[in-house]
Amino acid sequence: MTIHQPSARIFNLFDKVILLSQGHLVYFGAARDAVGYFSKIGYQCPIHENPADYFVDLMSLDFRGDDVLVESRKRVAGLVYSFIDYRAKSSSTERLRFKYLCDQDIATADYEAALGQYTHRNRWAYEYAVLARRDWVNLMRNSSFLISQAIQSLVTALLVGFMFFYLKHDSVSVQNRLGVLYIIAINATFPTIMPALYAFFGEREIMLRERSAAVYRVTTFYVAKATTFMPIALISSTIFITGVYFISHLTFDVAKFFVTLGVLSCLNIVSISFMLMTGSAVRNMDIAFVIAPAVVTVELLFGGLLANPTSIAPAISDGSVGSNKPSLHASDKKEDLGLESEVVLSWRNIEYKVTTKANKQTSVKTILNSVSGHINAGEIVALIGSSGAGKTTLLNALSGRIVGGQLTGDIRFQGSRRNPASFKRLTAYVQQDDLMHPLLSVEETLTYAAKLRLQNAIYSPSQKVERVNEVIRQLRLEAARNTRIGNAATRGVSGGERKRVSIGSELLTDPKLLFLDEPTSGLDSNSSEMVVELVKKISVEQNTAAIMTIHQPNARIFNLFDRVILLSQGSVVYFGPTSGSINYFASIGYQCPMHENPADYFVDLMTLDYRSEGLLVESRKRVNNLVERFAVYSGQLDMRADGKPNKHQVESVESSYATIANDVGSKKNSWISEYITLFRRDWTNIYRDIYYSVCQILQPIAMCLMIGFMFYNLKHDELSIQNRLGVLYIIIVQATFPIFMPQIALFVDDLVIAVRERSSASYRFSTYYASKVSTYVPIALLCNTLFYVGVYFISRLDFDARKFFIGMAVFYCQNVVTVGLMFIFGAWIKSIAVIYVLSTAVLTSQLLFSGLFANFQTVTDVLSWVRWINPIYYSFSALAQNEMSDMTFACSAGPQCSQTGKEVLSSYSLDGFNIWQDVLMLLLIGAVFYICGFLLLIWKGTPKYLWV
Numbered sequence: 001m002t003i004h005q006p007s008a009r010i011f012n013l014f015d016k017v018i019l020l021s022q023g024h025l026v027y028f029g030a031a032r033d034a035v036g037y038f039s040k041i042g043y044q045c046p047i048h049e050n051p052a053d054y055f056v057d058l059m060s061l062d063f064r065g066d067d068v069l070v071e072s073r074k075r076v077a078g079l080v081y082s083f084i085d086y087r088a089k090s091s092s093t094e095r096l097r098f099k100y101l102c103d104q105d106i107a108t109a110d111y112e113a114a115l116g117q118y119t120h121r122n123r124w125a126y127e128y129a130v131l132a133r134r135d136w137v138n139l140m141r142n143s144s145f146l147i148s149q150a151i152q153s154l155v156t157a158l159l160v161g162f163m164f165f166y167l168k169h170d171s172v173s174v175q176n177r178l179g180v181l182y183i184i185a186i187n188a189t190f191p192t193i194m195p196a197l198y199a200f201f202g203e204r205e206i207m208l209r210e211r212s213a214a215v216y217r218v219t220t221f222y223v224a225k226a227t228t229f230m231p232i233a234l235i236s237s238t239i240f241i242t243g244v245y246f247i248s249h250l251t252f253d254v255a256k257f258f259v260t261l262g263v264l265s266c267l268n269i270v271s272i273s274f275m276l277m278t279g280s281a282v283r284n285m286d287i288a289f290v291i292a293p294a295v296v297t298v299e300l301l302f303g304g305l306l307a308n309p310t311s312i313a314p315a316i317s318d319g320s321v322g323s324n325k326p327s328l329h330a331s332d333k334k335e336d337l338g339l340e341s342e343v344v345l346s347w348r349n350i351e352y353k354v355t356t357k358a359n360k361q362t363s364v365k366t367i368l369n370s371v372s373g374h375i376n377a378g379e380i381v382a383l384i385g386s387s388g389a390g391k392t393t394l395l396n397a398l399s400g401r402i403v404g405g406q407l408t409g410d411i412r413f414q415g416s417r418r419n420p421a422s423f424k425r426l427t428a429y430v431q432q433d434d435l436m437h438p439l440l441s442v443e444e445t446l447t448y449a450a451k452l453r454l455q456n457a458i459y460s461p462s463q464k465v466e467r468v469n470e471v472i473r474q475l476r477l478e479a480a481r482n483t484r485i486g487n488a489a490t491r492g493v494s495g496g497e498r499k500r501v502s503i504g505s506e507l508l509t510d511p512k513l514l515f516l517d518e519p520t521s522g523l524d525s526n527s528s529e530m531v532v533e534l535v536k537k538i539s540v541e542q543n544t545a546a547i548m549t550i551h552q553p554n555a556r557i558f559n560l561f562d563r564v565i566l567l568s569q570g571s572v573v574y575f576g577p578t579s580g581s582i583n584y585f586a587s588i589g590y591q592c593p594m595h596e597n598p599a600d601y602f603v604d605l606m607t608l609d610y611r612s613e614g615l616l617v618e619s620r621k622r623v624n625n626l627v628e629r630f631a632v633y634s635g636q637l638d639m640r641a642d643g644k645p646n647k648h649q650v651e652s653v654e655s656s657y658a659t660i661a662n663d664v665g666s667k668k669n670s671w672i673s674e675y676i677t678l679f680r681r682d683w684t685n686i687y688r689d690i691y692y693s694v695c696q697i698l699q700p701i702a703m704c705l706m707i708g709f710m711f712y713n714l715k716h717d718e719l720s721i722q723n724r725l726g727v728l729y730i731i732i733v734q735a736t737f738p739i740f741m742p743q744i745a746l747f748v749d750d751l752v753i754a755v756r757e758r759s760s761a762s763y764r765f766s767t768y769y770a771s772k773v774s775t776y777v778p779i780a781l782l783c784n785t786l787f788y789v790g791v792y793f794i795s796r797l798d799f800d801a802r803k804f805f806i807g808m809a810v811f812y813c814q815n816v817v818t819v820g821l822m823f824i825f826g827a828w829i830k831s832i833a834v835i836y837v838l839s840t841a842v843l844t845s846q847l848l849f850s851g852l853f854a855n856f857q858t859v860t861d862v863l864s865w866v867r868w869i870n871p872i873y874y875s876f877s878a879l880a881q882n883e884m885s886d887m888t889f890a891c892s893a894g895p896q897c898s899q900t901g902k903e904v905l906s907s908y909s910l911d912g913f914n915i916w917q918d919v920l921m922l923l924l925i926g927a928v929f930y931i932c933g934f935l936l937l938i939w940k941g942t943p944k945y946l947w948v
């Protein structure tokens, strides 16, 4: 197996180890002989250093500077040659053994045996059964998805059912019957495809990873997915159809009902197959969410209701039918105040409890238990403990980022109670997952952070640039300055560089105190060491205090910390100087063995051992003993006896400083400057998202050609009434799903970063929202303008400049309203799967109540009011009036035919308001949407943090 930084104990579990550097063998032999071999060639592993860490350090190239890089290259070359030499000098027996090990053990016997196993596969049916069961378990546990699917089916069934309540057999019912059948078909498209497509994308990465390890066949995965999604689609559509069928009173006949159900089931199966095809063929989710709505819209167009197939251009119908300011540095102030060593943050008796529920029993779980400590300026403190010890919880409690539960105790920043607003601005928090805009370069990321977070009143633009350059130098990011951050889809900076950019963004403001959550997780030992060394250097140079949670630091990293807090089961096992930790543990009977990394040793001591009941009882006793011994030790010692100022002195002297600092920290840049910066950043992100941009341009062009030629050269005869209404309706549809779906995906991704940035008070929500509105609205309008112009001229809607521009204005209003609705969903719901289910239901319902499908003269009073709050009714009515109010049609049929546009509008109840009243209502609804979106953004984007 390959292994990253094994602890000394794990290292000694191996029979043999292969040490590789830059593709060359540095050692191959028994693990227990490795320390001896290295000491023979001049590299003696220090006491209290884990041999594996030591070897990895020796074998790594050091990129921290040119000199050290040359030095490390020489060292690695020496190691490689030493091992070649060692092999050559070994006795013939050893050589033979070595040859055997190299050529036989690995190259033939084991490899082939391994290969034999590798090529063996389970039966197809077995593989399928396992995957299908896993898919169903995942699905059943995704309660929000299931509930929203059920709600969507039920609510839409009731809505549609009562909209077409009790259909009669008169002439008006023709429109209504076609309408209800068409809506039943729509329900088997968007609401089935969108949530399933999102869920499929969520699992695609897992499938690719598992497939690369040949865990199963593609076919079993594919069939398992199909047999999971299809039943869900069928169940929800059965609920929907049953409801609609009986409430609307479609012709009641058992055979007809089951035929309808069967046809709809087939359509659902086609939709799921289309979803699987799109999900498999398109790698990028953004593109899939542009393509899918476009294809489905085209399918719906050719459903026969919107366009009369006999009048569609033959070419189309044939193919488709059916388918730093130094003056403000804390260190200077500290000197002014005559403080020698400043306590930046102190905490006493921190307790954190949460209420948990298991087997319907509520219990209170104590996660932090009477934790006390402090951190001084210029020192770095490590928070170490086994998994689940409470490290992140303590860091969150200290940084003011804890949500839910009960937090008690006393936390003081520079001797005073924390003021949430200024505390956030004077401290910085580097999260474990580096959420940044992937399409911005390192320099741009830091520049935008500087523009947003450094005050204009203190920093001129050139000073901000200087500060960015300083941070780039400090964090040794020169080589990556112009590299994009990247993400899973696009390769960007390395993991270590990414972490340093994340730290850099926080260091720009020169914080007094830096919190870091697992800054070394996922990094190799070299990068981890570099990150901690840099934090240490900055702490010393800038007098910044830093506290970080860290998992198994190697001995060198461990020794970089000034102090450590060792946590076990929420209690402190040791808090004090790193250098004193080994002696402290030795004094209470736990002597760290030679060649064992102290951090690994302490973590082992503090970890409960669940391997057996006996080991668990024993380890529990040990942990309780450690906690009790430290409580006694710290009580005797008094935490202030280590040369630090008395807590009360700190409070009295520093509170004045805190006031000065707090005043400075709480000032914000002007609204307009924040807005301009965010606006620029948003547009840079959009135009660099090449897939999104290209799709947003191509989709309307493709749709415009398709629809334009479908309704090519509209006449003024009786058939053209259906076609004219159809083309106007499709124009409105283009302003709904194709705008909503891709934008919501972008917005939800972006909002996660915004909430993170807002947690450090980087900018206001109002500027963020204004910037988003002024990015997404123009994009929708720009792209759809092509569509509108194309469709208008190709299909030859009534050519009149006034009508053309009024129609365009109405179409624009509908786009703006859709973007507003998108903001409501994005700000309100976190889960994009739920958004897709619910928004599809809302958009579909809006489209239903447009007036095209159901005649409002016959819609039940309970539901007929819905049109008054439906933006699509207003936009459709305005477009229809604009197009048809002065038209006459040549009739060949009997008295059924409407001869004037006014008669058509009246028969569809589309003349309730005049065009301008429709536009006014659209704008009013739009305004309500935007205001609700903003309020939801503030409400949902502001977590309720607990402060003590």
Ligand SMILES: Nc1ncnc2c1ncn2[C@@H]1O[C@H](COP(=O)(O)OP(=O)(O)OP(=O)(O)O)[C@@H](O)[C@H]1O
Pocket (backbone or CB within 6 Å): 354, 356, 365, 367, 385, 386, 387, 388, 389, 390, 391, 392, 393, 394, 404, 405, 549, 551
């Ligand atoms: N809100 C909560 N509700 C229930 N349990 C919680 C809550 N917050 C934390 N816990 C539990 O408290 C314990 C400590 O969690 P925490 O995330 O602080 O651990 P940690 O030491 O950072 O672990 P790791 O190193 O694995 O990240 C865990 O067992 C966790 O499940």
